[in-house]
Amino acid sequence: MSQSLEIGIAVVLILAILVLIFRIQALVSVMRGSYRKRAGLSNKVNAILFVVFALVGFGTFFWFSFGTEYHLPVSSSEHGIHTDFMFWLTMAILVIAFVITHIFMISFIYKYQFDENRKAYFYPENHKLEFVWTIIPAIVMVVLVYYGYRTWNDIFKMAPADRMEIEVMGQQFNWLVRYPGADGKLGSHSYKKISPDNQFGLILEDQTGWDDFAPREIHIPKGKPVLLRIRARDVLHSVYLPHFRVKMDAVPGMPTTFWFTPIQTTAEKREELGNPNFNFELACAELCGRGHFSMRYILVVDEPENYKKWVAEQKAWAEVNREYVVKTIKPEYKDKLPEIKVATPDAPTVAPADTTTPKATALNIK
Amino acid sequence: MSSTDIHLHQHTAHGHAHDEHHELPWIRKYVFSEDHKIIAKQYLFTGIFWALIGGAFSLIFRLQLGFPGANLSWLKPVLHGWIDNGGKLDPDFYLALVTMHGTIMVFFVLTAGLSGTFSNFLIPLQVGARDMASGFLNMLSYWFFFISSVIMLWSLFISTGPAAGGWTVYPPLSALPQALLGSGAGMTMWLVSMALFIVALLLGGINYITTVINLRTYGMTFTRLPLTIWAFFLTAIIGLLSFPVLFSASLLLIFDRSFGTSFFLSDIWIDGAPLAHEGGSPVLFQHLFWFLGHPEVYIVLIPALGITSEIIATNSRKPIFGYKAMIVSMLAITFLSFIVWAHHMFVTGMNPFLGSIFMILTLIIAVPSAVKAFNYITTMWRGNLIFTPAMMFSIGLVSFFISGGLTGIVLGNSAADIQLHDTYFVVAHFHLVMGSASFFGMLAGVYHWFPKMFGRMMDEKLGYVHFWCTFVGIYFVFFPLHYIGLAGFPRRYYQFTNFDAFQTFGDLNMFVSIAAIFTFAAQMLFLFNFFWSIFKGRVAPANPWRSNTLEWTTPLHPEHGNWPGEIPHVYRWPYDYSKPGAAEDFIPQHIPYSQTPSSNLPGEKDPD
Ligand code: HEM
Ligand SMILES: [Cu+2]
Ligand SMILES: [Cu+2]
Numbered sequence: 001m002s003q004s005l006e007i008g009i010a011v012v013l014i015l016a017i018l019v020l021i022f023r024i025q026a027l028v029s030v031m032r033g034s035y036r037k038r039a040g041l042s043n044k045v046n047a048i049l050f051v052v053f054a055l056v057g058f059g060t061f062f063w064f065s066f067g068t069e070y071h072l073p074v075s076s077s078e079h080g081i082h083t084d085f086m087f088w089l090t091m092a093i094l095v096i097a098f099v100i101t102h103i104f105m106i107s108f109i110y111k112y113q114f115d116e117n118r119k120a121y122f123y124p125e126n127h128k129l130e131f132v133w134t135i136i137p138a139i140v141m142v143v144l145v146y147y148g149y150r151t152w153n154d155i156f157k158m159a160p161a162d163r164m165e166i167e168v169m170g171q172q173f174n175w176l177v178r179y180p181g182a183d184g185k186l187g188s189h190s191y192k193k194i195s196p197d198n199q200f201g202l203i204l205e206d207q208t209g210w211d212d213f214a215p216r217e218i219h220i221p222k223g224k225p226v227l228l229r230i231r232a233r234d235v236l237h238s239v240y241l242p243h244f245r246v247k248m249d250a251v252p253g254m255p256t257t258f259w260f261t262p263i264q265t266t267a268e269k270r271e272e273l274g275n276p277n278f279n280f281e282l283a284c285a286e287l288c289g290r291g292h293f294s295m296r297y298i299l300v301v302d303e304p305e306n307y308k309k310w311v312a313e314q315k316a317w318a319e320v321n322r323e324y325v326v327k328t329i330k331p332e333y334k335d336k337l338p339e340i341k342v343a344t345p346d347a348p349t350v351a352p353a354d355t356t357t358p359k360a361t362a363l364n365i366k
Numbered sequence: 367m368s369s370t371d372i373h374l375h376q377h378t379a380h381g382h383a384h385d386e387h388h389e390l391p392w393i394r395k396y397v398f399s400e401d402h403k404i405i406a407k408q409y410l411f412t413g414i415f416w417a418l419i420g421g422a423f424s425l426i427f428r429l430q431l432g433f434p435g436a437n438l439s440w441l442k443p444v445l446h447g448w449i450d451n452g453g454k455l456d457p458d459f460y461l462a463l464v465t466m467h468g469t470i471m472v473f474f475v476l477t478a479g480l481s482g483t484f485s486n487f488l489i490p491l492q493v494g495a496r497d498m499a500s501g502f503l504n505m506l507s508y509w510f511f512f513i514s515s516v517i518m519l520w521s522l523f524i525s526t527g528p529a530a531g532g533w534t535v536y537p538p539l540s541a542l543p544q545a546l547l548g549s550g551a552g553m554t555m556w557l558v559s560m561a562l563f564i565v566a567l568l569l570g571g572i573n574y575i576t577t578v579i580n581l582r583t584y585g586m587t588f589t590r591l592p593l594t595i596w597a598f599f600l601t602a603i604i605g606l607l608s609f610p611v612l613f614s615a616s617l618l619l620i621f622d623r624s625f626g627t628s629f630f631l632s633d634i635w636i637d638g639a640p641l642a643h644e645g646g647s648p649v650l651f652q653h654l655f656w657f658l659g660h661p662e663v664y665i666v667l668i669p670a671l672g673i674t675s676e677i678i679a680t681n682s683r684k685p686i687f688g689y690k691a692m693i694v695s696m697l698a699i700t701f702l703s704f705i706v707w708a709h710h711m712f713v714t715g716m717n718p719f720l721g722s723i724f725m726i727l728t729l730i731i732a733v734p735s736a737v738k739a740f741n742y743i744t745t746m747w748r749g750n751l752i753f754t755p756a757m758m759f760s761i762g763l764v765s766f767f768i769s770g771g772l773t774g775i776v777l778g779n780s781a782a783d784i785q786l787h788d789t790y791f792v793v794a795h796f797h798l799v800m801g802s803a804s805f806f807g808m809l810a811g812v813y814h815w816f817p818k819m820f821g822r823m824m825d826e827k828l829g830y831v832h833f834w835c836t837f838v839g840i841y842f843v844f845f846p847l848h849y850i851g852l853a854g855f856p857r858r859y860y861q862f863t864n865f866d867a868f869q870t871f872g873d874l875n876m877f878v879s880i881a882a883i884f885t886f887a888a889q890m891l892f893l894f895n896f897f898w899s900i901f902k903g904r905v906a907p908a909n910p911w912r913s914n915t916l917e918w919t920t921p922l923h924p925e926h927g928n929w930p931g932e933i934p935h936v937y938r939w940p941y942d943y944s945k946p947g948a949a950e951d952f953i954p955q956h957i958p959y960s961q962t963p964s965s966n967l968p969g970e971k972d973p974d
Contacts, residue, residue, distance in 0.1 A: 019894075025827055030904070039752045042830060046753040049834065050761070057841065064849070070871075071852040080785070087782045094772040101739060101768050108746040109761065112682075113753075119951060120944035121748035124685040129744075130737070137736040141729045144779060148729075149722050151781035156718035172545065172636075194635040201635065230715075234636040235539040235546075236648055238713070238788065242854035242867055245785045249714045251648055252538060253632025256715035281867050285788045285856045287532045289539060289546045290457045293859040 039114035047113045054106040058099065072242055073273060076264040076280065076301070079155045080245030086147055093140060159259035163225040166218065168282075169200065170230075170237025170250040173291030175282060176200060177218050181211030181316060191233055191252075197324040201233070202317070204329040207336070213314040218282065218299040220262055221307035227259040238286035241299065243269070249286055262301045269301075390926075398509075400501030401926040405508050406487035407819060410812070412515060413479020414893075419519075420470035421886050423463045430455050432879025434861045434872075448527070457860040458547040461530040464858055465548065466522065468533030469556070473563060474518070476666040476804045478511050481605075484669055484811050485574045485598040487819065491917035492592050494583025494934060496927045499576035503569045510566035514559045521555035529556035532858060534659065537630040537651050541622050544637040554623070557616050564613045571602035571609075583916070585936035585973075590955065592915050592940040593686060596693055597672020600700045601665050607704070608661035615654035622646070649714055656707035663800045664703045668696060670807020671738060671767070674760040676940075677814050678742055680913045681757035682749030683951045685941035688741045695734035702731040712780045713787055721780045728778035732771075739768050750944065750951070754911065755829025759810035762837045763803045770798025773848070788858075791851025797844045809836075809892070816896075817910045821922045822903030824895050832891040839885030846874050914940045914954045937972055 064070070075081050112120075167178040167186050176199055180186045187202050187209015194201035202209050220226050230239050232250035239258065240247045248258040270278045284295035302310060318325050318337075326334065399405060426445075429438065437453035448459035486504065490497050498504045521528040530548025531540035535556065543550040578591070578599045591599075621627040622643070630651040631643035679686040686692060708716065708724040742764045751757070773795040776782050786792060816824050855868050862868035862875075909918040916936070920928050934956035942953040947965035958972045 022825070022828060022894075026825055029827070042826065043751075043753050046758060046830060047751075053838070061845070070849045072854050072867075083781045083785060086779065087776060087785070090776045090779060090782065094775060098769060098772055101743060102765065105743045105746065105761070105764065108743065108749070109751060112746060112749050112751050114683075114750050118750055119946075120683040120750040122685065122944050122946055123687065123744075123748065124941065125688050125690070130688050130691050130741075133740045134733060134737055137733050141732055141775075144775065145726050145729050148725055148779040148781050152718065152722055152725065155781060155784070156721070191633045191635045192640045194640065196638075234634055235542070236536055240788075240856060242785070247713045247784050247787055251715050252634050253644075254647060254649060254715055277866070279866060281865055283856060283865060283867070287461070287536070287539065287858045290461070292461075293457070293861055294864045296864050 038116065043114050047110050050106050050109045054102060058102075073269070075243070075245050076262055076269060077241075077244035077246065078261040078263050079151075080243075080260075081263075082151050082154070083245050086151055089147070090144060093144075159227045159257075160225045163227045163259060164220070165227045165229055166220070167200075167229045167231070168218075168239055168250070170232040170239070170284065170288065170295070171199075172234050172289050173284075173295050175239075175284075175295060175297040176214065177297070178212050178214050178317070179311075179314070180208075181213055183208055183211055186229065187212050194233060197321060198328075200317075204318075204325055205333050210318045210337070211316045212318070214317045214320075215314055218297065219302055219307055219310045220299070221304040222262050222265045222301050223304070225259055225261045227257055230256045230258065235288050236286045237284050237288045237295070240283045240285035241280065242283065243280050247285055265301045265303055267303075398505060400497070400505045402486045402490050402498050402501070402504060403819070403924065403926075403928075405504055406483050408508050409478060409482030409486060409511070410819075412512065413475050413483060413808075414896075416470050416474040416479065416515070418889075420467050420475055421889065423467040423470070425883055425886055426455070427460055427463045427467070428879040428882045430460055430860065431862075432876040434863060455860075458530060459527055460860045461532075461546070461858065462527045462548050462552070465530050465532050465535075466518075466528050469518070469529070471801060472533060472662065472666065473560070474515065476801075476808070477567065477605075477662070478563070480666065480804060480808045480811075481598065481601055481669050482508070482511065482570060483808075484594070484673060484815075485570070485602065487815065488594055488917065489574055489577050489598055490581070491818070491920065491924075491928060492595050492915050493578060493581060493586055494916050494936060495577055495581035496929075496933070498573045499581060500573055504573050507566045507569035507573065510562050510569065514562035514566060517555050517559040517562065521552050521559070524551050524555070526550045526552055528552040534652075534655055535619070536655070537619060537622065537648055538634055541619060541631060542634070542636060542641075554620075557620050557623075561613060561616055564609045564616075567605055567609055571605045574598055574602040575606065583933045583936055586955075589690075590936055590939045593675035593689070593692055593696075594669075594672040594915075596696060597668045597675070600696050601668045601672075604661045604668075604700055604703060605665050608658045608665075611654055612658035615651060615658075618654075619651065649711070649716055652711050652714055653708065656710045657704075659710065660707040661703045663796070664699060666800055666804045667767075667807075668699070670763060670804040670810075671696075673807045673811040673814070674742065674763050676913075676915070677756045677760040677810055678745050678764075679941050679943060680814075680911050680952075681752045681754055681760075682746050683752070683943045684745055684749040685939075685943055686741065687744040687747075688737075689939065689941060691737055692741055695737045698734040699731060702727065702734070706731055706778075709778050709780070709783070712783045725778060725780040729775065732775050732778070735767075735771055739764060739771070754813065755824070755826060755833055756810045756814035756911075758830065758833040758837075759806045759813060762833065763806040763810065765837075766798045766803040766806060766840070769845075770795055770800070770803060774799060785854075786851065788856055789851040790847045790855045790857055793857050794844050794847035794851055797847070798840075802840045802844065806836075812896070814911065815917075816899065816903075817906030818917055818920075818924075820900050820903070821906055822899050823906050823910065824899040824903060828891055828895045832888060832895065835888035835891070836885060839881055839888060842881035843878055843885055846878050850874060850878075909954075912950070912952045914942060914952050916955055919954065919956055938970070 075084050165180055165186065169176045178186060178200055185208040187206045189201045190203055191201050193203060228239060228248070230248055230250045232252045234252065237250040238247060239250060244260055244262065246258055246260050248256050250256065266280060270276055280299040280301065282297040282299050284292055326337065329337070396404060426441065429436065438449050438455055439453035442449045448456045450456060526547050528548055529535060529540065529552045530546055531553070539545050540549050540553055578595060618629040622629050622631055626642065628643040628646035630648050631641065631646040634641040634643060675686050675692060706724060706728045708720055709728040712721050777786055777792065777795055813824060813829055850871055853871060855862060906922065908922060916934060919934050921930060936955045937958045938953065938955055940955050944951045945953060945965040948962060953962055953965065959966050959970050960972050
């Protein structure tokens, strides 16, 4: 208690001293009549401070930008290479504009400080100049729009036919992931079927879902396009794979998609970064409540052979939950239930005409 | 013109009769006042109050981000149960703080506090009117804002806490009390408060627009309006067209929350049960929200730009460069601000074709913005610069407008935005271009018009110290956030310790938090200067900045009605600074050409 009293007294004293300094300063300026001058010493001091600020500021900016490793490692997806290139290209242009405009502004500030004996130059307009500096940014914008437009359309064009598909579902506060299994088809689902035993809300009677499996980590093979079928079952979430430059919201009632091609395995990334514990991570990028900051899921990129091996080890969801399935499924389907098989890696990864998975996606992968 | 003329004279006569007959009781003069100058001050004081709360909130969550795991029990006396027994901040309350910080700063400080203060104060004074078109509606506008403020403030103290779904209040999170603690009573209060706020804003806006169109003094044509007035006028128009959309969205959200409709909700299973809502779309809400939300950032910014135009011209002792170009760019920005909203939604699952359209439209808006920045800088070229505190803050604004505006170009690029969206890069961008730039516009305005508001001067030296601490502090806070964003850090995260990818930058985050505390503390200098000067400041001269606009022709303490005699007539534009041939380096707007034969340009003569 006495300590906080001391702190309190110290603060009061310091404030009193500051007020005193302020008063003396104000009185001195009244005595000197310096406020009657249009611009005094302060004008010069401020102009100089602007120059100092600019020099130190730019120095720090460049030192930090080029001297330290602050951004994410090179993109591990194909499209990410393009968006990163575009980002840095744009950034280069922006930094040039930033530096040039500030150099002009700061040098004017320094050079044209008030001088009683000079008169400012009456210069209300110059159409040529204005035209030029309207056109230059316009041209730069056209170039940027052109690149941006092409890159964007490349990213959102139809996913290639040899893609594989994975369902990613967000819920408060974790991710659930489902693979289509040997038939390459995700079983259909309805939010009304969701229960603690049936987290995906699978419609058990749909046979395409019988071989679906739900692993604890996402595994994908290097070099193969992956289409994420994204949904949410409570509030908005957003699938965010920072190392792959992937982000797409998960929207309840409106399935979305995003496809990308991994070009680096986890092992390769570990080697590149010299960090044997490195893992690709899936995070949530749309505020979804109290646990938003904790929605972590691991994603592993394997060499294709290893991926096949991994798939072979996975047990179908219906097999893991056999007891529940048998209990819940409509009686007429019970006899049809096969020994639910382990997924076979050689089967086609995507079914030709996909009718059971949600169609109403707003992202037209057509 | 002649019809306006007659109207004005009638108005003048009426004003006189009114003033002479009865002295108003205290409560009508200072509390339920219809005088635009008093209402402006009411907005200003309320805005300052909210700025302190909003700023303090950011400090608390910056403590959490900069010093994760630190013992915050010393905040228990203020935050009570939101700090647990181990001294940790509650994650729900973290989100509530972020949400309230954003809501308060955007709506209460930089919309009401900025437009409310300066549109009210300056429009009648600078166009030469005795008051707003309707003093009564204007009073009503403030009191609606006041009630809205009270409700929002009250929501901070309820047991489930205030709204916490982000200032964008996206459903379903904001619609379902079972999804988030703050989506219960706190969210209801948020919606009610915002609905009242919108009413306040529309009442104010209608007044601003009417006053500018109808009550300009003789000779004050649109091409002689100071750029401040153009800015306030266009801001009010944007508000009038966009805020009703938020009103509808809020109304529909209230319906979804309380009456079982399904505008924004569909296919939801939460808390162990499916909900009955079907067929709604959360994305629809986002369209409606951003249809207001993007224009809103210009509602916040344009008044600050207008204030800056005026201050830079005055203190460069030079006409603003490209007056017409400034107006045209503001018009262009006004128009374009309505057709870029979906750049906030590139990765929401909306059709990618829309994404490309909105990218194109967004990048177009960079052009008029660039023109404005160039014009500010050229105004200073070969000027005769006087660094008043207001001028310093205006220069600071130009710097923030450039550094923050430029990163908008990369965010507007939909392909690049996939990675940047909802990371700290966005937080850095909008704090510089919208938060800091507008905040500086507001401070510049206070320093510049303080003598007119209170008849006294603020202390200059203290103003300089305040400027340098704040300017440097803001760059220290927000520049590093770009790097944190590039490292992939998502926003609205309670802490970053759960991810390997976000383990870096603990030190930078700490630095940012310390800088934020420093910057906030520096604002105490301003508060001291402000309140001290109201009572003890040096008495102001009639026209301390040697400015051309009409407000400086009023008495030191203008009464309700502004000019004791007739309203001055206007003969020239407001930027005749350092005109060749003139004796002084400024010629106020009310000086006829016939009195300045030595400086008149060809064709400049008074109307007969
Ligand atoms: C002391 C000065 C300020 C500091 C230190 C500060 C800091 C922050 C930080 C770190 C966030 C991001 C939190 C997160 O996403 O997890 C944030 C959010 C935000 N800030 Fe500030 N800020 C300041 C002033 C302002 C001002 C002047 C504005 C006015 C526009 C503003 C508007 C916002 C908005 C709109 C958000 C987003 C809230 C949300 O995500 O719902 N801030 N602030
Ligand atoms: Cu989340
Ligand atoms: Cu926007």
